[in-house]
Amino acid sequence: MNHTPLRIEDILHEYENTRLKNKGLAYARRDEVYERLPRVKELSEGGALRYLAAARARVGGQDISGENKAAVQKENRQNSAEVRSLLKEAGYPEDYLDPIYDCPLCKDTGYIDDKRCSCFTKKLIDRLYLQSNLTNILDRENFETFDTTYYSKEPAEGLPKSPYENITGVLHDAKAFVRDFKPGGGNGNILIYGETGLGKTFLSNCIAKEILDKGHTVLYLSSNELFERLLGPFLMGKDNSLSELYGLLFDCELLIIDDLGTEFTNDFVRTQFFELINRRILLGRSTLISTNLGLKQLSENYTERVMSRIIADYTVFYLYGDNIRYQKRRNQYA
Ligand SMILES: [Zn+2]
Structure with a gap:
């Protein structure tokens, strides 16, 4: 971006x-x-x-x-x-x-009266999407195109539901989150975790699209963009041109942080990450985080404080099953 x-x-x-x-x-x-x-x-x-x-x-x-x-x-x-x-x-x-x-x-x-109108924030975000190419992705990746056939109906070891039953339940809850999303905040938060290739980013794109279509302000950042290009440079005072984007981190109705855990960061920025998560909860603004990390690793990487906020205030979706990318590749050569 x-x-x-x-x-x-x-x-x-x-x-x-x-x-x-x-x-x-x-x-x-x-x-x-x-x-x-x-x-x-x-x-x-x-x-x-x-x-x-x-x-x-x-x-x-x-x-x-x-x-x-x-x-x-x-x-x-x-x-x-x-x-x-x-x-x-x-x-x-x-x-x-x-x-x-x-x-x-x-x-x-x-x-x-000197305060920004909501149409201003929307224009800002529209510009962000134009730059990020997200619009194209959202045309391809949405609830209509989410393919549940990649999730096995065979029982999963040590888990109460098959991957298929699990993803069906997750989709049901994700759609409810979107449907009940209202202006004014207090719409809750989501953590999507699971290994690579299980549709986490696809699922967050589905949610982003629906919330955008309802006219809400959604800011979508990969964790790299958030940590390495925004939080770090802005907070270190290295890049003032990011102040608009920084303001949106707190203002937007839904903040999506994709692939948390892949960033290269330091303790200072990690502390700011807690402030961000915490302040958004206090403001009643929704956040959606997707990550490859397990819950234990999350608390090790981002401190207990972040983890306890997430456990208390987030709906957790755990995705599991066979890597979809491998399956697609296999099908290509079958
Ligand atoms: Zn206006």
Whole structure:
């Protein structure tokens, strides 16, 4: 993943273009309606002229009296009510001449009272996906294409369920997690563990796709990206351009950390990893971790503190069976 093109200026520029586009659209609608319904033009422009006159009077120091002002306001209200009913009669939506916004919440500025609008965060993440190529992967890897036939129906040694029964149960729970995922947080966390080639990344892609499709903010990072390219360089103060991404670590509704355990890291960053996991739990934001490591190894690598948080607050999916990659390869030559 290439982080350098993630620039806030680009996103603000995108908002500017959206506002321009919508203004153009609104002018086109106005011209079209004025042409068809001259009475609407009369009403709209009459109101605008009277506003202008009142404003000029104010600038000239002769503020119009309260009585006049009330009369102008009343007339304008009546006019706009008439405009609405004329539009409706002519088969237009009543608000056809209202300002047009892609996001009515922030009026396409990206901000609501100095705070970022949710559409801003979505734009950030969309840019991340464009860079990460995840969009292509999600087209291929989703619940529809998850193939359970690779999981054996034979009993697994020392385990209560066959790999097939197990994966069916996991898929059922994963779909429930996705279905019940709601805005505002408190949706729980998932740990997927098991050996290589058992569909852990595939499963997290399925979950990522569904949560994204529901319009939530999902940040997907391999543990390499998280530790070696983000946490480390940012916290050591080596790369300030990562601050947006760093903010998203805490803000996004679902954070996916793929393949935990493959990173090369140090104690300082590992401590930050605990802070991240812990803070997201406190904020009620969901995290999904996939790893090849067993539970014992996890607690050895990331301390007991991390492990006890995971045991208390995560739903654990254990995947087992025969390596799917080997099976596919075997089938190729069979
Ligand atoms: Zn917005």
